[in-house]
Amino acid sequence: MRCHYPKTLSLILLFFLGAVLGTSLASNEDEKVMPPSEVPNLPVIDDRHLDKMPPREPVGLDLKKIGWSYDCMECHRMIDKKWERGFKLVEHDDIDFQHGNNRYCFNCHHQENRDAFVDYDGSEIPSNDILTLCAKCHGTKNRDWEAGVHGRLNGYWDLSKGPQTKLGCIQCHDPHHPSFKPIKPLSPPTYPKRATGNPSGQGH
Amino acid sequence: MQRETPPAKDIDAMSDTPEKLKRPKTVEEAIKPMDRRSFLKGAAASVVGMSGLVAALQPLLKLERGEITLDGLLQKHYKELSPKRMQTILRKLEEECKERYGVLPSIRDLKPAEGIGFAYALNLSRCVGCRKCAHACMAENNQHRDTPDDINMSYIRVLELAKGSINLETSNHYYDPKEVPQKDKYYMPVQCHQCRESPCTKACPVEATWQDDDGIIVIDYNWCIGCRYCMAACPYDARRFNYEKPKIPNEAINPNQGYLSNRPRPKGVVEICTFCLQRTRAGKYPACMEVCPTGARVFGNILDPDSEINYILQNKRVYVLKEDVGTQPRFYYYFD
Numbered sequence: 001m002r003c004h005y006p007k008t009l010s011l012i013l014l015f016f017l018g019a020v021l022g023t024s025l026a027s028n029e030d031e032k033v034m035p036p037s038e039v040p041n042l043p044v045i046d047d048r049h050l051d052k053m054p055p056r057e058p059v060g061l062d063l064k065k066i067g068w069s070y071d072c073m074e075c076h077r078m079i080d081k082k083w084e085r086g087f088k089l090v091e092h093d094d095i096d097f098q099h100g101n102n103r104y105c106f107n108c109h110h111q112e113n114r115d116a117f118v119d120y121d122g123s124e125i126p127s128n129d130i131l132t133l134c135a136k137c138h139g140t141k142n143r144d145w146e147a148g149v150h151g152r153l154n155g156y157w158d159l160s161k162g163p164q165t166k167l168g169c170i171q172c173h174d175p176h177h178p179s180f181k182p183i184k185p186l187s188p189p190t191y192p193k194r195a196t197g198n199p200s201g202q203g204h
Numbered sequence: 205m206q207r208e209t210p211p212a213k214d215i216d217a218m219s220d221t222p223e224k225l226k227r228p229k230t231v232e233e234a235i236k237p238m239d240r241r242s243f244l245k246g247a248a249a250s251v252v253g254m255s256g257l258v259a260a261l262q263p264l265l266k267l268e269r270g271e272i273t274l275d276g277l278l279q280k281h282y283k284e285l286s287p288k289r290m291q292t293i294l295r296k297l298e299e300e301c302k303e304r305y306g307v308l309p310s311i312r313d314l315k316p317a318e319g320i321g322f323a324y325a326l327n328l329s330r331c332v333g334c335r336k337c338a339h340a341c342m343a344e345n346n347q348h349r350d351t352p353d354d355i356n357m358s359y360i361r362v363l364e365l366a367k368g369s370i371n372l373e374t375s376n377h378y379y380d381p382k383e384v385p386q387k388d389k390y391y392m393p394v395q396c397h398q399c400r401e402s403p404c405t406k407a408c409p410v411e412a413t414w415q416d417d418d419g420i421i422v423i424d425y426n427w428c429i430g431c432r433y434c435m436a437a438c439p440y441d442a443r444r445f446n447y448e449k450p451k452i453p454n455e456a457i458n459p460n461q462g463y464l465s466n467r468p469r470p471k472g473v474v475e476i477c478t479f480c481l482q483r484t485r486a487g488k489y490p491a492c493m494e495v496c497p498t499g500a501r502v503f504g505n506i507l508d509p510d511s512e513i514n515y516i517l518q519n520k521r522v523y524v525l526k527e528d529v530g531t532q533p534r535f536y537y538y539f540d
Contacts, residue, residue: 045460045488049343051336055497144540148512149325149520152499153489161487172499180498182383186335187353189361191378199378 052154054171055180072114097176108133108175134169145169281411282424282464293426294463301461301468305452309459311467314485316418322479323419323506324490325516325536326393328523330500333384333391335362337492337501341395344480344491345466346458348450357444359477360492363392370523395492396421396442396477397525397533404476407437413476418485419506419534420478422464430472439529443476479503506534 102108110116116124117133125133135142144150151172156162169175191199238246266272275296279285285293294311302308338360342349347357363375367388375392385391398419405413405421412427413434435443449471461467462482469475480490484503493501504513516522520538 045483045486047494049456049458050340050491050494052494147515147519149502149515150499152493152496152501153512154494155489156487157484157489157504158487167499172497180332182385183332183334183497184382185333185380185384186339187355188335188378188380189356189358190354199376 054152054167056170056172056174076114095176096174099176099178102137130169130175134175276426279426281427290463297463297467301457305457305468306454307457307459309457309461309467311461311463312482313463314481316416316420316485318417319507320418320505321507321534322398322484323504323513323534323536324398324479325502325513325520325522325538327498327500327502327540328390328392328537329539330498331362331391331393332498333362333364333379333389334497336495336497337393338362340491340495341477343456344458344483345475346450346452346456346461346468347444347475348446348448348469349452349456352453352456357446357475359442359444359475360393360395361441363394364389365392392525392537393492394440394442394525395535396479397440397531397535398479399531399533401530401532403437403439403529403531404434404443407433409433413474420481420484421476422478422481423474423476424464425467425469425473425475428473430474432474434474439526439531443474445474446471 097103106118108117110118110124113124115127117127117129119125119132120136131142131145141150145166148166151167151169153164153166155164157164173180263272263277267274267277273296275293279293280289290313294313297311298309301311335355338355338358341347341358341360342355345359347359349355349357361377363372363377364379364386365371365375367390370392379386379389398415398421400415400419402415402421405415408414409431410427410429412429413421413423415421430445432443432445435445446469450468452468457468458466460482462478462485465478465481480488480492484490489503493503502512502516504511506513506517508514516538517536520540523537523539524533525535525537
């Protein structure tokens, strides 16, 4: 004997299909564009969720943050101009001076005017022109920075849509200790519980 | 020996003659009770048929329970959607996000612009392996997380490799020392390479993933069937699968969302790095680049000859990961 169930089932299916198609057609007919939500298009993309703090910002430049004017000559006009390496620093003992072969203060700082930096010919480089100062030695890095590939760019890659910020040398590097200090890495992914071996990747 | 031919009347008896078929059934034949074997056969067939039907009706049952909407069930392929229809879908998705996460987002469907091809470069000499990029990816792209520190669904894996070679087999992305970089190690973040010859899009049986004109590989989460063929095809382990409905703390929802990128995903779909399409198509840098503390990442328009990315391709020693598999990535590593 032939089973009668499939026929019944197909009937049910047909019924459902019909119902679904019917409603879908109906919904297509009176398709209305719903009014845009209260915040339809954020004009400026909010980046509060991203930590864009320049690396040196939280640790360096403390004096500036508390309002120090950086008028170095306030003290230095009273201090002997000459200073040799080996003379123990008193006021600036927080400086951890590790700049490779560049071991002398006056390679960068101007002997007469401590509010400025010094160029190769002894002329002054204004204190806000850090880029020129660093470019004295780091020519290739300066070239890359000018091209926008050394250091970090933030904001808009498409300048027709918005501004771009470029971090300067000392926003990332401590000039007295330019190499980055090691940092604690953020949390890793979890190693699968049921996986064999170990996460060091040495062998299976 | 001559073959015996059966008598003619026997042949008539064996074949179903029209006369026999036309003969009306007797009452006994019509109401004859079913024997046990055919009853069981019929019952088994019915069970199979019923379970098939129930499976086929699952979407309708979900519909009944309100887990999916009729519009969602019958939605056309992304490329066939009219702009008007798209707007309706976007508003609906915004409402759903508001309902589930308590945050009303702005979901946009940004199209690729003409004359733009995105590319990414990463400086292996600079990367220190701090994983800020992987965490920023989580903050930007609304991935599932069990705890605030959980980055298993992040699109970026930072590999730790021994100095001296690029040997992925001995790499480790679970490293967790007190500080990085370790002296004898270097670090290589890996994410979607947006390959020009992308194995993932070729593997997809339903065309739920494809490469847009600006080079970004996207997924329509409403079209993905979750078969994970693309994940098997990807040589960079760039794709992630939603084994459950994404759990995201309400305060961690990023309201700037894209239909093809970081809107909250449904359960059972694959997701992928889109170079933060919701940002980059609006002109901004991707999230991973914005947070990199060493400036190891460079992003831009490869079709613009003056762009930073072209400067790198012209002036630096550039390395393509797994170049031999012929994927032609839009993601480059370089050294300086």
